[in-house]
Amino acid sequence: MRLLHTSDWHLGRSFHRVNMLGAQAAFVDHLLVAVREHRVDAVVVSGDVYDRAVPPLAAVELFDDVLHRLAGLGVPTVMISGNHDSARRLGVGAGLIGRAGIHLRTDAASAGTPVVLADAFGEVAFYGLPYLEPALVKDEFGVDKAAHEAVLGAAMDRVRADLATRPAGTRSVVLAHAFVTGGRVSDSERDITVGGVASVPAAVFDGVDYVALGHLHGCQTITERVRYSGSPLPYSFSEADHRKTMWLVELDARGGVAAERIDCPVPRALARIRGPLEQLLADPHLTRHEDAWVEATLTDPVRPADPMARLCERFPHTLSLTFDPERAPGEAGVSYARRLAGRDDQQVAEDFVAHVRGAAPDEEERAVLREAFDAVRADAFAKEAAR
Numbered sequence: 001m002r003l004l005h006t007s008d009w010h011l012g013r014s015f016h017r018v019n020m021l022g023a024q025a026a027f028v029d030h031l032l033v034a035v036r037e038h039r040v041d042a043v044v045v046s047g048d049v050y051d052r053a054v055p056p057l058a059a060v061e062l063f064d065d066v067l068h069r070l071a072g073l074g075v076p077t078v079m080i081s082g083n084h085d086s087a088r089r090l091g092v093g094a095g096l097i098g099r100a101g102i103h104l105r106t107d108a109a110s111a112g113t114p115v116v117l118a119d120a121f122g123e124v125a126f127y128g129l130p131y132l133e134p135a136l137v138k139d140e141f142g143v144d145k146a147a148h149e150a151v152l153g154a155a156m157d158r159v160r161a162d163l164a165t166r167p168a169g170t171r172s173v174v175l176a177h178a179f180v181t182g183g184r185v186s187d188s189e190r191d192i193t194v195g196g197v198a199s200v201p202a203a204v205f206d207g208v209d210y211v212a213l214g215h216l217h218g219c220q221t222i223t224e225r226v227r228y229s230g231s232p233l234p235y236s237f238s239e240a241d242h243r244k245t246m247w248l249v250e251l252d253a254r255g256g257v258a259a260e261r262i263d264c265p266v267p268r269a270l271a272r273i274r275g276p277l278e279q280l281l282a283d284p285h286l287t288r289h290e291d292a293w294v295e296a297t298l299t300d301p302v303r304p305a306d307p308m309a310r311l312c313e314r315f316p317h318t319l320s321l322t323f324d325p326e327r328a329p330g331e332a333g334v335s336y337a338r339r340l341a342g343r344d345d346q347q348v349a350e351d352f353v354a355h356v357r358g359a360a361p362d363e364e365e366r367a368v369l370r371e372a373f374d375a376v377r378a379d380a381f382a383k384e385a386a387r
Contacts, residue, residue, distance in 0.1 A: 001119045003173065004040045004262075005247040006031065007214030008231035010084065012059030013051035015235055015293070016319040021058055023267035027232045028066045030265050031246070035075050038248055038262070042117055042124075043075060046214030046229065047082025047131055047177030049090060071100040078115050081106040081130040082177040082214055105175070106130050108137045112158030114172075121253035124171045127159045127208075131177040131215075149200045152178055160207045171255045172208040183216045183228060188236035202226045209255035212247075219245045225257055232264040237295040237320060240270040268293050268317065274324075277304045281314055295320040301327065302358035325358050345373055 009027070014020055035043060050059060070077045079102070081087040091106030098104070103115045105128025114125035132155060134146040141154035156174070163172055179185075181199040202222050205211045211226040217239060219230035229247050234240070245261035252258070271289035273280055274297040280286065294315045298307055303323060311318045343351070349369050354360040361369065 007046035010051040053086035111155040187238040
């Protein structure tokens, strides 16, 4: 059986200030083309279909479109909810939608109830484990400790128990949305540590043929049978070196796994550049980034004037600008309390200006600060006198 494994669409999410809906629609088109060209038997989507519990209308319309198009191809699809999704909202109408071959698994209680598909070699049982928030599902699974490993382990016990009742040779696929030990994280994944230890060992999935993971945004292989597809699009500059793909998985007659990566469309390259502003504006080696989405870190000791405007003249798609000034030796390492010791409000404010800008305030700026502090003191004195 040939599977297409994807996850973490995050429909409705933007990239910094860039609306990604057009890129997400292009990915959906690409997904449908891949299903046809590679003669896929089933599509699995391992959570985070949406970016938030109440997605924008345009994201809902795009999801509706992909459901109709997948159903129109007659290719069965299994989806689970992730930690960004509202399980209840995503699962509305799941019974009716399932009749069209789109199987939504958003209820923890259904962990041991598979979607059963068949090919020339027999049946394949697909078990959908939605994101399991430990504090919310520990009673459902009868575990004492609200921890990710405990609830996911209990859910997998149900999977193995059901699989044991099926005919010998039944192959199995598990969809899960979790942080598996050994996975590499990026900045765009929200923390899932609430309720217990975040990561779970890959061994929790022992006993099944393939585990289609979602949550981490980089495509990666934990073991030959346990893989993350990653997100089809980048959602942070920490993903600048990611190759965005889906897994095309071949499940043979005995449950053996062969997998290859299918590249996703790239809306625009990402680049992270660093250095003094004048160097970034003049460096010929950075020409290749002039059409990229850019994150720039300026290391000038004194913050230059109009840095974003000047960067955008060369790199018109600059989206993020941060400052990490190179300080003289000895400037760092002094505690905040020591730096403030013996200094009055005026001096503290002047130090703050110098720290942020890289240069101390001039006499006119000092006068503005003095006037502001004098006004605050006068107001406080007047209020105290009026009591």
